[in-house]
Amino acid sequence: MPVLQARKLTRTLPGPVPVTLVREIDLVVEPGEFVAVTGPSGSGKSSLLYLLGLLDSPSSGEVLVDGAATAGLSDDQLADLRLARFGFVFQFHFLLPEFSARANVEIPMRRLGTLDGRAIRAHADWLLDTLGLAEHAGKLPEQMSGGQRQRVAIARALANDPAVILADEPTGNLDTKSAELVFALFRQLAQTQQRAVVVVTHDNDLAATADRRLHLVDGRISP
Amino acid sequence: MALPLGLAIATRHLLHRRRQTVTSLLGVALGVAFFIAIAAMMQGFQRDFVSRIIDVAPHITIKDEFRAPPRQPVETAYPAAVIGLRGIKPKDEVRGLRGARSIIASLEEMPGLKVAPTLSGNILLRFGAKDISANITGIVPDKERLVTKLEKDLISGSLDSLYTAANGIIIGEGIAQKAGIGMDDMVSVVSPEGVVMRMKVVGIFVSGITLMDNFETYALMKKAQVLQNRPNIINRIRIRLDDVEQAADLAKTIEARFGYRSESWQEQSSNVLGIFVIQNAIMYSTVGAILIVACFGIFNVISTVVFEKTKDIGILKSIGFRDADIRRIFVYEGLMLGVIGVILGWALGYGLVEFMGTLDFKMEGFVRAQGFVLYRTPKHYAISGAMALTASTFAAWLPARRASRLQPVDIVRGGA
Ligand SMILES: Nc1ncnc2c1ncn2[C@@H]1O[C@H](COP(=O)(O)OP(=O)(O)OP(=O)(O)O)[C@@H](O)[C@H]1O
Ligand SMILES: [Mg+2]
Numbered sequence: 001m002p003v004l005q006a007r008k009l010t011r012t013l014p015g016p017v018p019v020t021l022v023r024e025i026d027l028v029v030e031p032g033e034f035v036a037v038t039g040p041s042g043s044g045k046s047s048l049l050y051l052l053g054l055l056d057s058p059s060s061g062e063v064l065v066d067g068a069a070t071a072g073l074s075d076d077q078l079a080d081l082r083l084a085r086f087g088f089v090f091q092f093h094f095l096l097p098e099f100s101a102r103a104n105v106e107i108p109m110r111r112l113g114t115l116d117g118r119a120i121r122a123h124a125d126w127l128l129d130t131l132g133l134a135e136h137a138g139k140l141p142e143q144m145s146g147g148q149r150q151r152v153a154i155a156r157a158l159a160n161d162p163a164v165i166l167a168d169e170p171t172g173n174l175d176t177k178s179a180e181l182v183f184a185l186f187r188q189l190a191q192t193q194q195r196a197v198v199v200v201t202h203d204n205d206l207a208a209t210a211d212r213r214l215h216l217v218d219g220r221i222s223p
Numbered sequence: 224m225a226l227p228l229g230l231a232i233a234t235r236h237l238l239h240r241r242r243q244t245v246t247s248l249l250g251v252a253l254g255v256a257f258f259i260a261i262a263a264m265m266q267g268f269q270r271d272f273v274s275r276i277i278d279v280a281p282h283i284t285i286k287d288e289f290r291a292p293p294r295q296p297v298e299t300a301y302p303a304a305v306i307g308l309r310g311i312k313p314k315d316e317v318r319g320l321r322g323a324r325s326i327i328a329s330l331e332e333m334p335g336l337k338v339a340p341t342l343s344g345n346i347l348l349r350f351g352a353k354d355i356s357a358n359i360t361g362i363v364p365d366k367e368r369l370v371t372k373l374e375k376d377l378i379s380g381s382l383d384s385l386y387t388a389a390n391g392i393i394i395g396e397g398i399a400q401k402a403g404i405g406m407d408d409m410v411s412v413v414s415p416e417g418v419v420m421r422m423k424v425v426g427i428f429v430s431g432i433t434l435m436d437n438f439e440t441y442a443l444m445k446k447a448q449v450l451q452n453r454p455n456i457i458n459r460i461r462i463r464l465d466d467v468e469q470a471a472d473l474a475k476t477i478e479a480r481f482g483y484r485s486e487s488w489q490e491q492s493s494n495v496l497g498i499f500v501i502q503n504a505i506m507y508s509t510v511g512a513i514l515i516v517a518c519f520g521i522f523n524v525i526s527t528v529v530f531e532k533t534k535d536i537g538i539l540k541s542i543g544f545r546d547a548d549i550r551r552i553f554v555y556e557g558l559m560l561g562v563i564g565v566i567l568g569w570a571l572g573y574g575l576v577e578f579m580g581t582l583d584f585k586m587e588g589f590v591r592a593q594g595f596v597l598y599r600t601p602k603h604y605a606i607s608g609a610m611a612l613t614a615s616t617f618a619a620w621l622p623a624r625r626a627s628r629l630q631p632v633d634i635v636r637g638g639a
Pocket of ligand 1: 091
C-alpha cells in the first residue's frame with residue numbers, strides 16, 4: 001500500500017487575483033521510495049510539499065496517508081499524524097534558537113512521549129552523530145554554521161522515525177560533499193528502513209540519484 | 224530536562240526577554256505587596272476601631288425616641304384613608320423613657336446581658352475663662368461598670384469616688400487638656416435648664432475614641448437629674464451583651480417590644496463603619512488598578528514573544544504540536560510571571576508590613592493610636608495571590624489564543 005498518495009491535488013490562493021500554486025498533481029509514493037522534486041524557482045515545489053505534509057489543505061483533490069483520506073480530519077488529528085508519521089526539513093532551516101542542537105532534536109520525541117528521557121537523549125545523540133555533529137550537540141543554533149544547522153534540522157526530522165520524510169532543499173546550504181552525504185543518508189533510509197523520502201532540490205546531479213524524479217513547471221508535473 | 228516540554232519552552236522564552244520579564248514581574252509583585260500592606264493597615268485599623276467600640280461603648284442603647292413619628296388619632300381611626308396632615312406641632316412633653324423601671328426589670332431577666340440606666344444631656348463646662356460644651360451622663364457606678372469599660376479607662380481617680388465626693392464629675396482627657404483641668408479641680412457646670420453646679424473632678428479617663436475623650440463627662444445619676452431638672456427620669460438604657468454578634472438582632476427585638484428606638488453599636492457607629500466600606504472599596508480599586516497595569520505588562524511581554532516567536536510556532540505546529548499545546552506554552556508564561564510575581568509580592572508585602580510595624584508615631588483620628596495597628600492574616604495573601612494569578616492568566620490567554628490559531632503554512636511559506 002502506498003504510504004503517501006495525491007489525487008488531482010490543486011491549491012489556489014483566494015484573492016482578487018487568485019494564484020494557483022499547484023495544479024492537479026497525481027502522485028503515489030510507496031514505502032522505500034526516494035523521490036526527487038525539481039523545477040524552476042516559483043514552480044510550486046514548496047507548495048506541493050506543504051500539501052503532502054498536511055500543513056496546507058488543498059482547494060481540490062486529496063492527500064491520502066497510509067491509504068486513508070485526510071480531508072475530514074480535525075486540526076488535532078492532522079497534528080498527531082504529522083508528529084507520528086512525517087518528518088519535515090524546511091527550505092530555510094528552522095531551529096528553535098533558545099535550544100541546543102540536541103534539545104532541538106529531542107523536541108519531537110518529547111512531544112510524542114513514547115520514549116523516556118534517557119532513551120530520547122541517546123537517540124538524539126545518535127542522530128547527531130550520524131550527521132557528523134557529535135561535538136556540536138550542546139551548541140545553540142547561533143553558534144553553528146548554516147550547513148550544521150541544516151543537518152540539525154534533518155536530525156530533528158528523523159527523530160520520531162517518520163514513515164515519510166519531506167525535505168525542501170535540505171542541501172541548499174551545504175558543500176558538495178556534505179550534500180552528497182545527506183543524499184546518501186536519505187537513500188539509505190529509504191532502502192534499508194523502507195521510509196518514503198520526497199526531496200526538493202535544484203541539483204540535477206543529486207536528483208539523478210533518486211528512484212524517481214518529478215519535474216514541476218508552473219505547478220504542474222511536466223514529463 | 225525534567226521540565227515538561229511546554230514549560231521548558233515557556234521558560235526559555237522568558238529567560239530570553241529578561242528585561243521585559245523582570246518589569247512585568249515587578250508589576251505583579253508591587254500590586255500584591257501593596258495589597259498586603261494596605262490591607263493589613265486598613266483592616267488593622269478597622270478591627271481595632273471596632274474592638275474598641277465594642278469594648279468602650281454599650282452594645283445596645285435604648286433611647287427615649289421613636290423611629291417613626293407617632294400616629295395621629297385621625298390616622299388610627301381611618302387606616303385605609305389617604306390623609307394629609309400639615310403643621311402638626313409636637314407636644315411639649317417631658318422627655319424620658321416611660322416605665323423605665325419595668326423595662327429594666329424585664330431586660331434583666333434576659334440571659335447574656337447586663338443593663339445600666341443613664342440620663343444624658345448637654346452641659347457647658349466652665350473652668351477659669353474656658354467654656355467647653357460637653358455631654359454629661361448620669362450613671363449608677365455599680366451598674367455602669369458592668370456595661371462599659373469606663374472604670375478601666377480611668378487614668379486617675381475612681382468610679383466609686385463619685386459616691387464619696389459631694390458633687391463629683393469624671394471628664395475625658397481631651398477636655399482636661401483643652402481646658403487645663405486637673406484632678407480635684409472645681410469646675411462650674413451649666414445646664415440648658417439654667418442649673419449651675421460646682422463640681423469636683425474625681426476622675427479622668429482615656430478611652431482612645433477621640434469623640435468620647437473630647438466630649439463625655441460622667442456624674443452620679445441623681446446629680447445629672449438635678450442638673451437637667453428631670454428628677455427620677457432616665458433617657459438611655461445601656462446594654463452590654465456577652466455575644467456582640469447578637470446586638471443588631473436583639474436591638475430589633477427590644478425595639479419591637481418596648482417601642483423605643485434601640486440602636487446596636489453598629490447603628491451608633493454607622494457613619495464610621497460606612498467610611499470603612501468606602502475605604503475598602505478604594506483599597507480594592509487601587510490595588511485592582513495596579514494589577515491591571517501589571518497585566519498590561521504581562522499581556523505586552525507575551526504578545527511580543529508570540530510575535531517574535533511566530534516562526535517557532537510554525538515549526539512546532541509542523542512538527543505536530545496541537546493548538547492546545549501552543550496555547551499552553553504561552554499560558555504557562557503568564558502563569559510563571561504570575562506565580563513568581565505573587566511570591567515576590569508576598570515577600571515584599573510581608574517585609575512592608577513588618578516595617579510598618581516598627582514605625583512609631585502618635586496619631587489621632589477616630590481613635591488615638593500609637594503607630595500602625597496591623598492585622599496580619601493569611602487571607603490577604605490568598606486574596607492577593609488569587610487576584611494576581613487570575614489576572615495574569617487572563618492577560619496571557621489572549622495572545623496565547625492568537626498564537627494557537629496561527630496557520631503553520633502561512634509561517635513557513637513566508638520563508639526566512
Ligand atoms: N502568499 C502568496 N501569495 C501569492 N503568491 C504566492 C504566495 N506564496 C507563494 N506564492 C507563489 O506561488 C508560487 C509557488 O511558490 P513556491 O514557494 O511553492 O515555489 P518553489 O517552487 O518552492 O520556489 P523556490 O524554488 O524559489 O523555493 C510562486 O510563484 C510564488 O510566487
Ligand atoms: Mg521553495
